[in-house]
Amino acid sequence: MSETAPSAPSASPGRRARSERRNRWLLLTPAMVILSLAASGPLLVVLIYSVLTPGDYGGVEWRFSLDSWFAVVVERDFFTEELTLADAHLMVFWRSLKLSLCTALLCLIVGFPTAYFIATRPARRRDMWMLLIMIPFWTNLLIRTFAIMELIRNQGTVNTLLVASGLIDEPIQMLYTEFSVLVGMTYVYLPLMILPIYASMERLNFDLVEAGYDLYANRFQVLRRVIFPLVKPGVVAGSILVFVPCLGAYVTPRVLGGGKQLMLGNLIELQFGQLRNWPLGAALSLTLLAVVMVALIFYVRAIGQEGERDV
Amino acid sequence: MIEISGLTKTFGEGQSAFTALDDVSVTIRSNEFFTLLGPSGCGKTTLLRTIAGFLDPTRGSLTLDGEDLLSKPPYQRPVNTVFQSYALFPHMTVAENIAFGLQMLNRRKAEITATVAEMLELVQMTALADRKTSQISGGQQQRVALARALAPRPKVLLLDEPLSALDFKLRKEMQLELKRLQHETGITFVFVTHDQEEALTMSDRIAVMNAGTIRQIGGPRDIYDHPAERFVADFIGDTNFLQAKILSTDGAQARVRLVSGGEIAAQTAADAPVLDDGASVTLAVRPEHAELCAPEGALLSGRLRDVVYFGTDTHYHVALDQNETFTLRRQNQPGQTQVWQTGDHVGLNIAPGIPQILKD
Numbered sequence: 192m193s194e195t196a197p198s199a200p201s202a203s204p205g206r207r208a209r210s211e212r213r214n215r216w217l218l219l220t221p222a223m224v225i226l227s228l229a230a231s232g233p234l235l236v237v238l239i240y241s242v243l244t245p246g247d248y249g250g251v252e253w254r255f256s257l258d259s260w261f262a263v264v265v266e267r268d269f270f271t272e273e274l275t276l277a278d279a280h281l282m283v284f285w286r287s288l289k290l291s292l293c294t295a296l297l298c299l300i301v302g303f304p305t306a307y308f309i310a311t312r313p314a315r316r317r318d319m320w321m322l323l324i325m326i327p328f329w330t331n332l333l334i335r336t337f338a339i340m341e342l343i344r345n346q347g348t349v350n351t352l353l354v355a356s357g358l359i360d361e362p363i364q365m366l367y368t369e370f371s372v373l374v375g376m377t378y379v380y381l382p383l384m385i386l387p388i389y390a391s392m393e394r395l396n397f398d399l400v401e402a403g404y405d406l407y408a409n410r411f412q413v414l415r416r417v418i419f420p421l422v423k424p425g426v427v428a429g430s431i432l433v434f435v436p437c438l439g440a441y442v443t444p445r446v447l448g449g450g451k452q453l454m455l456g457n458l459i460e461l462q463f464g465q466l467r468n469w470p471l472g473a474a475l476s477l478t479l480l481a482v483v484m485v486a487l488i489f490y491v492r493a494i495g496q497e498g499e500r501d502v
Numbered sequence: 503m504i505e506i507s508g509l510t511k512t513f514g515e516g517q518s519a520f521t522a523l524d525d526v527s528v529t530i531r532s533n534e535f536f537t538l539l540g541p542s543g544c545g546k547t548t549l550l551r552t553i554a555g556f557l558d559p560t561r562g563s564l565t566l567d568g569e570d571l572l573s574k575p576p577y578q579r580p581v582n583t584v585f586q587s588y589a590l591f592p593h594m595t596v597a598e599n600i601a602f603g604l605q606m607l608n609r610r611k612a613e614i615t616a617t618v619a620e621m622l623e624l625v626q627m628t629a630l631a632d633r634k635t636s637q638i639s640g641g642q643q644q645r646v647a648l649a650r651a652l653a654p655r656p657k658v659l660l661l662d663e664p665l666s667a668l669d670f671k672l673r674k675e676m677q678l679e680l681k682r683l684q685h686e687t688g689i690t691f692v693f694v695t696h697d698q699e700e701a702l703t704m705s706d707r708i709a710v711m712n713a714g715t716i717r718q719i720g721g722p723r724d725i726y727d728h729p730a731e732r733f734v735a736d737f738i739g740d741t742n743f744l745q746a747k748i749l750s751t752d753g754a755q756a757r758v759r760l761v762s763g764g765e766i767a768a769q770t771a772a773d774a775p776v777l778d779d780g781a782s783v784t785l786a787v788r789p790e791h792a793e794l795c796a797p798e799g800a801l802l803s804g805r806l807r808d809v810v811y812f813g814t815d816t817h818y819h820v821a822l823d824q825n826e827t828f829t830l831r832r833q834n835q836p837g838q839t840q841v842w843q844t845g846d847h848v849g850l851n852i853a854p855g856i857p858q859i860l861k862d
């Protein structure tokens with residue numbers, strides 16, 4: 192005993208480190224398995240499908256072809272074999288980007304004051320306000336979208352009220368326009384903007400706001416110079432949470448755009464459905480992914496730089 | 503000059519209504535170091551926040567150099583605050599914090615740079631100008647908060663217990679520094695504290711508050727030597743209370759007879775109502791204003807119950823013959839020998855005119 196005891200401590204650090212390393216890998220394994228099965232695996236399948244030839248009745252033929260990647264941006268005329276830009280696709284890309292940006296902006300404009308309002312209520316009433324924000328979010332997406340439809344269709348509530356009040360003579364066509372898609376998406380994704388901003392705002396030390404007022408900053412200056420920089424992480428998170436799902440939105444543009452205001456999600460669905468061009472669908476999906484990533488990189492860069500300038 | 507009159511602030515309504523300020527009237531002079539002193543919850547912060555503009559009073563008026571303040575939002579009042587929590591902007595550096603007020607006032611760039619440099623110098627923070635405020639110590643944050651509030655040269659600086667978070671030594675240092683800054687800048691300081699020693703050492707004048715009202719206003723000496731009522735006498739320093747009867751009055755002086763039968767001249771409070779002969783009153787006597795002596799012929803007599811040595815001074819607790827107790831304080835001298843022992847029968851003498859007749 193007396194001989195082994197002193198040697199034990201000197202041997203154990205190495206052994207412990209090794210077993211620790213092994214344990215770490217063991218503990219990481221479930222996460223790795225789920226990640227590879229649920230994210231990397233499907234993505235790989237999509238990538239493979241995008242470089243195959245479309246089958247006649249959907250599905251794919253196992254023949255390598257980059258045609259679908261070209262088809263994302265260019266069109267080959269059926270008769271003359273002339274190459275032109277795929278206007279229809281680019282139009283959809285453009286609309287998706289535009290509507291997603293506008294939605295994020297609109298959500299910010301509506302969500303920021305809302306979060307501020309809730310965060311400045313007495314503590315015991317904040318939860319109630321947040322519940323009111325969250326209840327619609329827990330409701331089925333389709334139902335909410337149809338509710339918006341009911342509001343803005345030609346014989347809907349808004350038009351009826353406007354006509355009855357004499358402000359307009361005949362109903363305004365709002366449904367099946369980009370406007371209706373924008374309104375619908377803003378409504379649907381608003382909680383995703385409010386939540387993270389509220390979380391930052393709740394942690395905000397309101398003494399700082401008072402200090403701002405005390406040092407001659409008016410309401411707008413306090414908002415811009417004190418509140419906004421401090422809740423910026425929430426604004427960034429909220430914008431990403433709204434912008435990203437908007438780019439891939441499917442239900443809302445389908446119902447409120449009436450098949451006329453296609454967005455990327457609808458275009459991709461078309462390829463897998465009616466048009467039976469799975470490889471093009473796969474290529475479009477990956478393009479969407481790339482657009483999201485590029486947009487996020489630019490956004491985060493811009494925010495970061497602004498941060499440095501502020502500092 | 504800040505003139506506050508009839509200021510009342512009631513929080514809540516109906517059953518749960520709470521009056522935090524009750525008809526407060528006070529005039530704070532220009533260039534004065536004015537302290538609001540009182541126990542926790544007495545309304546000091548409420549009064550300060552009303553002056554700053556963060557709270558609207560229920561009633562009353564508030565003017566600064568004759569100009570009505572209540573109609574102005576906080577950002578238009580030439581008044582700055584040093585917050586108890588400092589409230590430094592965490593997303594700005596030390597220098598940017600100090601520049602903030604000047605920028606909001608649209609001062610010229612060159613002027614801002616110069617003033618910030620001057621302020622940094624004043625609070626000895628030049629070396630740390632480019633640090634984030636989260637990367638400096640509590641005492642340094644306190645100095646930055648001070649510099650930030652002083653930079654726009656307000657007419658009045660409000661300080662809400664700015665030293666309470668600091669340790670003893672730093673606190674003493676900052677007390678001197680605050681006093682120096684007030685002297686150098688000539689700005690009116692309204693200083694809140696619940697530390698009576700801090701109030702006595704720093705202030706030109708003190709307002710002692712209790713339960714939403716101002717109980718007494720005066721210089722540190724006034725307040726200490728001539729407390730007007732039991733609350734003030736009790737809250738500031740240690741006090742002995744003695745029951746007595748008025749024999750005769752003559753202006754601010756009165757002759758009173760103590761329960762022991764001894765007679766002595768006493769002071770009446772400045773604004774006290776006229777006292778009738780024969781009225782029962784309470785006298786306040788500070789522990790260092792009495793002397794131990796032989797019991798024969800002394801004003802008061804009793805048994806020495808405890809002698810407690812405190813380093814700089816010694817406290818003597820005397821059980822008076824009339825069922826009252828009296829505490830005495832004597833400064834210790836080198837080479838002094840202990841004359842009185844616990845259990846001795848001792849006498850107490852108080853110089854004429856020293857006892858203070860309380861209003862209640």
Ligand SMILES: Nc1ncnc2c1ncn2[C@@H]1O[C@H](COP(=O)(O)OP(=O)(O)OP(=O)(O)O)[C@@H](O)[C@H]1O
Pocket residue numbers: 513514520521522540541542543544545546547548549696
């Ligand atoms: N918003 C409020 N609603 C209701 N009551 C309040 C409110 N603010 C303060 N009070 C009450 O008013 C009283 C005075 O508060 P105030 O903060 O002025 O005290 P204080 O003298 O600064 O005390 P402390 O030394 O502890 O800081 C307290 O009893 C407090 O509970």
Ligand SMILES: [Mg+2]
Pocket residue numbers: 546547548662
């Ligand atoms: Mg307070």
